[in-house]
Amino acid sequence: MDSSDFANKKALLIEDMAEARIMQKKMLSDFGFQHIEIAMKAETAMELLKTQSFDVILSDYNLGNGKDGQQLLEEVRHSNLIPNTATYLMVTAETSIEMVMGAIEFQPDGYITKPFSQAVLQRRLSKLLEMKSRLYTVNKALDQKDYDKAMEEAKKVMEQHPSLEGKCQRVIGDCLLEKEQYEQALTLFGNILQDRKMPWALFGEAKACFYMGILDKAENKFRQLMLDNRFFVSAYDWLAKIKTAQKKHHEAQSILLEALQRSPKNLLRQIHLGELSFTIGDYLTAEMAFRRAVFLAKHSCYNTSGVYLHHIESIVKLAESAPLQSRQKEQFNITLKKIHRYFFEEPDTRAKTYSYQLELALLEKDLVTAKGFLKLWEQEAESGEATAPTDQQLTHYHVAFGEQNEENGH
Amino acid sequence: MKKMDISTILASAIHESKNQVGTLLYQLQGLKESIPESDSKNKKITVIEESLKKLNDEWVEYLYLYKLASDGYQLHVDTFSIDEFLDDQVFALLGSANAKNLKLTYACPENLMGVFDERLMTAVVGTAVYNALRFARSSIEINAAIEDDYLVIGIDDDGDGFDNNEEEDLVESNTGLGLYFAQLSANAHISKGKSGFLKKESSPRLKGARLAIYLPQ
Numbered sequence: 001m002d003s004s005d006f007a008n009k010k011a012l013l014i015e016d017m018a019e020a021r022i023m024q025k026k027m028l029s030d031f032g033f034q035h036i037e038i039a040m041k042a043e044t045a046m047e048l049l050k051t052q053s054f055d056v057i058l059s060d061y062n063l064g065n066g067k068d069g070q071q072l073l074e075e076v077r078h079s080n081l082i083p084n085t086a087t088y089l090m091v092t093a094e095t096s097i098e099m100v101m102g103a104i105e106f107q108p109d110g111y112i113t114k115p116f117s118q119a120v121l122q123r124r125l126s127k128l129l130e131m132k133s134r135l136y137t138v139n140k141a142l143d144q145k146d147y148d149k150a151m152e153e154a155k156k157v158m159e160q161h162p163s164l165e166g167k168c169q170r171v172i173g174d175c176l177l178e179k180e181q182y183e184q185a186l187t188l189f190g191n192i193l194q195d196r197k198m199p200w201a202l203f204g205e206a207k208a209c210f211y212m213g214i215l216d217k218a219e220n221k222f223r224q225l226m227l228d229n230r231f232f233v234s235a236y237d238w239l240a241k242i243k244t245a246q247k248k249h250h251e252a253q254s255i256l257l258e259a260l261q262r263s264p265k266n267l268l269r270q271i272h273l274g275e276l277s278f279t280i281g282d283y284l285t286a287e288m289a290f291r292r293a294v295f296l297a298k299h300s301c302y303n304t305s306g307v308y309l310h311h312i313e314s315i316v317k318l319a320e321s322a323p324l325q326s327r328q329k330e331q332f333n334i335t336l337k338k339i340h341r342y343f344f345e346e347p348d349t350r351a352k353t354y355s356y357q358l359e360l361a362l363l364e365k366d367l368v369t370a371k372g373f374l375k376l377w378e379q380e381a382e383s384g385e386a387t388a389p390t391d392q393q394l395t396h397y398h399v400a401f402g403e404q405n406e407e408n409g410h
Numbered sequence: 411m412k413k414m415d416i417s418t419i420l421a422s423a424i425h426e427s428k429n430q431v432g433t434l435l436y437q438l439q440g441l442k443e444s445i446p447e448s449d450s451k452n453k454k455i456t457v458i459e460e461s462l463k464k465l466n467d468e469w470v471e472y473l474y475l476y477k478l479a480s481d482g483y484q485l486h487v488d489t490f491s492i493d494e495f496l497d498d499q500v501f502a503l504l505g506s507a508n509a510k511n512l513k514l515t516y517a518c519p520e521n522l523m524g525v526f527d528e529r530l531m532t533a534v535v536g537t538a539v540y541n542a543l544r545f546a547r548s549s550i551e552i553n554a555a556i557e558d559d560y561l562v563i564g565i566d567d568d569g570d571g572f573d574n575n576e577e578e579d580l581v582e583s584n585t586g587l588g589l590y591f592a593q594l595s596a597n598a599h600i601s602k603g604k605s606g607f608l609k610k611e612s613s614p615r616l617k618g619a620r621l622a623i624y625l626p627q
Contacts, residue, residue: 019433019436020436023436023439023440093429094425094428094470094473095425097529098484101484101486102484102486113529114432115431115432115433115435115436115466117435117439118439119501120501120502123498123501127494162491162521162523163489163490163491163494163523165489166488166489196487196525196601198487199486229484230484231484
């Protein structure tokens with residue numbers, strides 16, 4: 001592949017170490033890349049990926065204190081921030097490569113181990129781009145969520161390029177899962193497994209079983225995957241889903257807690273733990289999970305008001321059983337400030353925020369403050385800035401204020 | 411003080427050293443680019459570069475060896491085009507062969523596919539080729555074929571063969587360690603109840619030594 005192939009491609013380089021960053025940027029320019037964006041950490045990369053599209057992403061696994069390269073990859077893949085047609089190359093060290101290869105669910109298109117020479121990087125990149133161009137029609141269809149087309153194209157590619165058979169089979173299996181054709185997916189993954197124990201095929205089988213409601217079988221398969229791959233932490237999430245479906249909420253909770261011990265920076269898992277803890281009334285754990293989620297959400301694709309609201313709601317719930325400690329009160333105010341800063345344009349968010357502040361004031365027997373919030377809320381409801389309180393809420397507040405509602409009056 | 415496992419300490423020490431080798435390689439690359447290619451210094455730098463690369467590859471081998479021996483290696487097999495895989499290996503090792511004025515080539519049937527752990531087999535082929543570089547007279551060939559249900563990757567040279575000096579070396583030098591590593595790597599590949607193994611033979615094509623790695627498919 002000559003340099004003209006790189007010239008019209010846009011590259012994103014993510015590397016925290018200055019020396020390596022300069023070196024790699026130079027390599028990319030030497031290959032002919034004319035558009036190269038640079039990010040020193042995952043959070044910056046996320047912002048760039050939200051606003052621009054890239055053909056090639058070269059990311060280090062180790063990105064300092066924030067998210068690591070694998071977490072970044074999982075988040076952008078999960079939220080479709082990068083198209084399937086883009087090429088993702090992960091730079092790893094000997095120690096970190098296992099985390100990347102063990103992830104099964106979200107893998108980069110390729111990896112390269114440090115240290116590498118310019119020639120080696122160019123070769124890797126060229127080969128990857130060639131592979132991605134062979135799979136282009138498949139990935140294009142996947143990006144358009146046209147699963148029938150993706151399967152059809154995958155079959156064609158497989159016939160033309162036998163070396164891509166594994167990748168194509170996996171696409172077909174995953175498309176069958178998307179189309180909810182679980183029986184067929186099960187057959188396909190089963191056939192692969194008869195030939196060889198490929199982790200992605202076992203993962204496919206496990207998912208198919210889960211969706212078909214064969215929970216015991218799904219659990220066995222996920223446990224097998226965890227045994228085979230120490231670094232496949234997503235298996236914990238699936239196990240927690242199974243336990244939740246079986247209404248074994250406490251078991252689900254301890255599974256998530258265990259997974260979070262291994263990778264505490266996983267935002268979706270923190271949210272999941274928070275929600276689960278809410279359903280079983282464990283507000284202490286819920287508060288902890290949502291507090292961490294709020295901390296992680298800012299530089300992620302999941303930065304929605306829900307996470308923040310859940311956090312302050314969990315503190316209100318804690319106040320129901322015992323007076324808040326000053327630390328908890330402080331947490332409440334910190335998250336409250338963030339809601340004001342980022343989400344106060346949303347009428348629903350405003351309404352919910354006032355309802356929690358009001359509730360907290362009531363629990364603290366501070367009627368003056370509570371009444372003040374209600375007044376403010378109703379004013380903003382009138383001007384359309386906030387959603388109006390429901391009748392049910394109003395009745396509850398008036399009873400709490402010791403006022404007689406007119407309908408209930410003499 | 412708590413008693414620590416010496417092999418774990420050594421493994422992490424090797425890792426540290428390996429990282430330093432990596433930094434040196436980067437710095438050397440920068441230096442090399444600042445000197446015109448025609449300069450005779452450039453040739454010397456290439457020699458240092460090749461030695462550092464070999465050192466890096468050896469550290470990697472030792473790290474994998476440690477992991478394999480302590481059951482800490484997680485095998486990740488995938489399907490590969492053998493032609494591409496061997497081409498990659500020759501590409502990575504050609505510099506070292508050229509530095510010794512040796513020919514390094516590969517041969518395999520077109521469209522041959524194989525299933526194995528790429529990282530491990532890259533390290534094994536590297537180890538075998540570095541070893542062959544010490545004994546070959548003029549050429550080394552990496553080749554591959556399917557025999558029964560095994561993928562056989564062979565490293566052939568035109569040296570004196572295993573019967574003579576190479577075998578004596580087994581105990582004395584790190585050749586023994588390299589072979590042990592290759593053996594553990596082959597053993598780690600298991601399919602349908604069969605596991606991989608090594609054969610030390612004489613090369614029918616180059617008349618020297620042949621190390622054949624059998625990987626069940």
